[in-house]
Amino acid sequence: MKRGILSRQAVGAVAALAMVVTMGCSKNDDVAAPAATGRYSNGFFIVNEGWFGHETGNLFFYDRSADSLVPNVYTKENPDKSLGKVSATLQYTAIYENKLYMVVKAGGPLVVCDANTLKETGRMEAMPGNDGHSFLGINSNTGLLGTGSGVYLLGLAPLAVNAKLQNVTGYVGNMVKAGNNVYIASRDSGLVVINAGDYGFVKRVKGVNMGPVTGIDGNVWVTADSNLIRINSATLNTDTVKLPIKTYSGWGAWRSTSMAVSTSENAVFIVRNGSFSGGREIYKYVNSNKTSVDKPFITLPEGEYSYGAAVGYDGRHNELIVTTVNGQFTGDINRVHFYNAATGELKKTLTYTGWYFPAMTVFH
Numbered sequence: 001m002k003r004g005i006l007s008r009q010a011v012g013a014v015a016a017l018a019m020v021v022t023m024g025c026s027k028n029d030d031v032a033a034p035a036a037t038g039r040y041s042n043g044f045f046i047v048n049e050g051w052f053g054h055e056t057g058n059l060f061f062y063d064r065s066a067d068s069l070v071p072n073v074y075t076k077e078n079p080d081k082s083l084g085k086v087s088a089t090l091q092y093t094a095i096y097e098n099k100l101y102m103v104v105k106a107g108g109p110l111v112v113c114d115a116n117t118l119k120e121t122g123r124m125e126a127m128p129g130n131d132g133h134s135f136l137g138i139n140s141n142t143g144l145l146g147t148g149s150g151v152y153l154l155g156l157a158p159l160a161v162n163a164k165l166q167n168v169t170g171y172v173g174n175m176v177k178a179g180n181n182v183y184i185a186s187r188d189s190g191l192v193v194i195n196a197g198d199y200g201f202v203k204r205v206k207g208v209n210m211g212p213v214t215g216i217d218g219n220v221w222v223t224a225d226s227n228l229i230r231i232n233s234a235t236l237n238t239d240t241v242k243l244p245i246k247t248y249s250g251w252g253a254w255r256s257t258s259m260a261v262s263t264s265e266n267a268v269f270i271v272r273n274g275s276f277s278g279g280r281e282i283y284k285y286v287n288s289n290k291t292s293v294d295k296p297f298i299t300l301p302e303g304e305y306s307y308g309a310a311v312g313y314d315g316r317h318n319e320l321i322v323t324t325v326n327g328q329f330t331g332d333i334n335r336v337h338f339y340n341a342a343t344g345e346l347k348k349t350l351t352y353t354g355w356y357f358p359a360m361t362v363f364h
Contacts, residue, residue, distance in 0.1 A: 038116025040073065041364060044314060045100075046323065046336065047093045049357035056083045057090025057104065057359070059118070062336070062350070069336070069350050074102075077118040084108030092256055093362045096137030099156075100362070103132040103145075105254065110135070110145070112159060115364065122159040128152055133254055136175040136182065138196060144182065146172035148254075151184060153199075167201040168192050173250065174257045176212045178220050179233035183212040187251045191222055193236065203236050205229070209249040213259045213268065215287070221259065221268045223247040228270065228285055228293075241285060243293055248275045256309040256360045262341055263315040269297070269341075271310045277328040278305030282320075284344070297344045300324055304335060312361030318342060323358040334358055 043062045046069075050057030058072045070076075074083065083090055088108030094101050100115040107130045112122040131148035138144060143154040145161065150169050153162040170188035177183075177196055184192045191205040191212060208229075211222030220231040228241040247270065250257065258271035266287035272279040284297035300306070304324040312321045320339040325331030336350040336358075 038114070040118055041116045044312070044321065044364070045073075045093065045362040047090055047102075047308075047359045047362060049089045049091060049308070049359045050083075050086070051355040051357070052089065053086055054355070056086055056088065056108075058083065059090075059093070059102075060352070060356075069352060071352070073118055074113070078113075078120045081111075081120055081123075083111060089359075091254065091359050092132075092134045093360065094135050094137070095362060095364060096135075096143070097140060101135040101137075101143075103127075103135050105133060106131060108132070110159070124159055124161070128161060128164070133172055134175055134256070136177060138177065138182075144175055144184075146175055146184070148172070151175070165194070165199050167194050167199065171251060171254065173254060174212060176214045176220060178214045178218055181233065181236075183220050183222075183231070185212060185222075185257070187249070190224075191231075193231075205231070205238070209247045210257045210259050210270070213257065213261050215261045215268060216263050216266050217287075221261065223259070223270065228268070230287070241290055241293070243270070243283065243285075244295075245270075245272045245281075245283065248273055252276055258306065258310050260311045260313040260320065262313055262318070264318045264341065267292075267341075269311055269313070269320060271306050272296070273306060273310075274328070278307050278310065278325070280305060282306075282311060282322065298322070298339055300337075305331070307331070307334075308358050309360035312363065313341060314363050316363075319347070320344075321361050323361065325358070330355075330357070 043064045046060040059074045061070045061073045084104045089105045091105040092103040095115045098115050100113045102111045110124040113120050128147050129149040134146035136144045145152045145154040151165045173185035175184045181193050182196050191208040193203040207224040208222045212220045218233050222229050226243050226246050230239045260269045270283045272281040280300040281296040282298040283293050286292040305328045307325045318341045320341040322337040324335045326333040332355050334352050338347040
């Protein structure tokens with residue numbers, strides 16, 4: 001078991017334990033959070049991979065009402081359930097139509113919960129090839145399941161794997177829907193674009209390292225080596241911006257992409273990772289302003305490194321949420337930084353200790 005802030009028994013007894021170390025400025029009082037409709041509505045989730053071979057992954061929840069971080073909330077709300085064996089990794093989570101889909105990599109299950117209460121509503125114990133990676137909702141009845149062996153149609157009510165898509169093969173990562181198409185990251189093929197209606201092949205963009213993510217204007221962003229590429233979701237034409245850094249994929253030990261987009265301005269954030277290690281710089285490209293990437297937008301504090309996707313955007317508060325550990329490859333001091341997404345100012349930091357390995361953040 002992880003050596004950290006709470007045991008599972010204590011988590012069951014304490015629902016709102018604060019584990020907060022605050023730095024920088026006060027909370028953003030200018031932006032009012034929407035009214036909560038459930039216990040886990042007013043805040044965001046931190047997806048932790050889990051300590052491989054010791055303990056499964058779990059979710060933490062940042063509760064804005066209490067300004068505190070609540071640990072292991074999936075286990076708290078579902079004490080008789082688990083997220084697979086200790087050899088599996090909780091790598092990806094997405095919210096779609098008030099349902100939270102947790103994809104557990106390397107032999108784990110696909111688990112569905114109510115996004116506001118976290119009560120489990122469905123699960124699939126095994127995914128194709130025993131290696132699920134990502135999820136994308138298409139409509140109320142259908143989703144796509146990205147795996148280590150391609151993409152599968154996923155029935156949502158009831159939860160069931162259906163046909164395998166023939167246009168995408170091999171190791172699959174992030175997927176987004178923009179306009180009439182779905183954009184799928186593939187280790188074998190780069191970025192594959194398929195029609196969102198009949199799933200027919202549309203286009204391929206080779207050499208893609210990071211992405212895809214969808215911008216405020218509905219267009220799609222990816223990187224390829226030292227290039228940031230914007231794909232027009234209506235015409236599929238591309239524009240390229242030269243970056244001062246080289247970008248790397250996460251295929252070696254797949255993780256969600258280290259990119260995020262703003263919903264307050266037409267901007268995209270890119271983490272400067274190594275090929276197998278975390279980094280300390282985040283770049284921000286503002287559309288049509290090539291000089292915006294001349295220098296890092298954020299440099300992490302000394303001794304801290306990005307881990308997992310590392311960067312997420314909270315549109316309710318125009319904040320960039322950055323997760324770090326105290327080592328380039330691993331670490332047991334986990335920090336969650338809240339940055340002003342417009343200025344890069346550090347507003348505050350939360351710290352939690354233990355071998356948790358933060359994979360990504362997830363927002364309502």
